[in-house]
Amino acid sequence: MLSGISQPGFLLLDNSLGPIASNQEAIKILTYPNTPERVKRIDIFLADKIRTGLASRHPSNGFDFVREFKSGRRRYFCRSFRVETNNKSMPLLTALLLERSCSGMMAVAQLGQEFELTQREKETVELLVQGLTSKEIANRMNISPNTVKAFLRIVMVKMGVSTRSGILGKVIGPGG
Numbered sequence: 582m583l584s585g586i587s588q589p590g591f592l593l594l595d596n597s598l599g600p601i602a603s604n605q606e607a608i609k610i611l612t613y614p615n616t617p618e619r620v621k622r623i624d625i626f627l628a629d630k631i632r633t634g635l636a637s638r639h640p641s642n643g644f645d646f647v648r649e650f651k652s653g654r655r656r657y658f659c660r661s662f663r664v665e666t667n668n669k670s671m672p673l674l675t676a677l678l679l680e681r682s683c684s685g686m687m688a689v690a691q692l693g694q695e696f697e698l699t700q701r702e703k704e705t706v707e708l709l710v711q712g713l714t715s716k717e718i719a720n721r722m723n724i725s726p727n728t729v730k731a732f733l734r735i736v737m738v739k740m741g742v743s744t745r746s747g748i749l750g751k752v753i754g755p756g757g
Contacts, residue, residue: 634650
């Protein structure tokens with residue numbers, strides 16, 4: 582593992598949002614500022630933390646999970662996935678992936694709406710925020726570097742800026 586790069590946290594939850602399985606990184610993220618050793622009943626602690634900090638109840642469609650949250654001074658991005666099983670007592674489970682977040686990921690989504698960016702334009706900006714070059718973005722998106730440059734030019738026009746740094750300034754903003 583590379584130092585300074587955090588691994589994603591992973592949790593598998595039952596229908597009551599109780600953890601069935603998790604990796605050490607998820608436990609570290611969710612127990613902070615405590616250490617996992619100082620938490621007496623880790624399963625109860627995690628279930629409570631998930632219910633109160635990551636999930637909100639919506640009557641029409643079950644639970645919604647927040648997209649971004651803080652653990653200490655770090656920001657994390659939470660993605661939830663429904664998992665179908667062959668187990669009749671638990672036909673559906675929820676998997677959570679907790680990844681270190683760039684401070685601008687929520688801003689990209691908000692700016693995407695504000696400036697009417699297409700999905701591919703938003704994806705390009707997200708990769709730009711991660712510090713990738715046009716060639717690296719092209720490889721990730723499976724498109725040519727010229728197409729990346731075209732997406733970025735369109736984004737610049739929509740945002741009213743003239744440079745890649747101008748895009749980043751809009752994403753990160755004065756508080757970033």
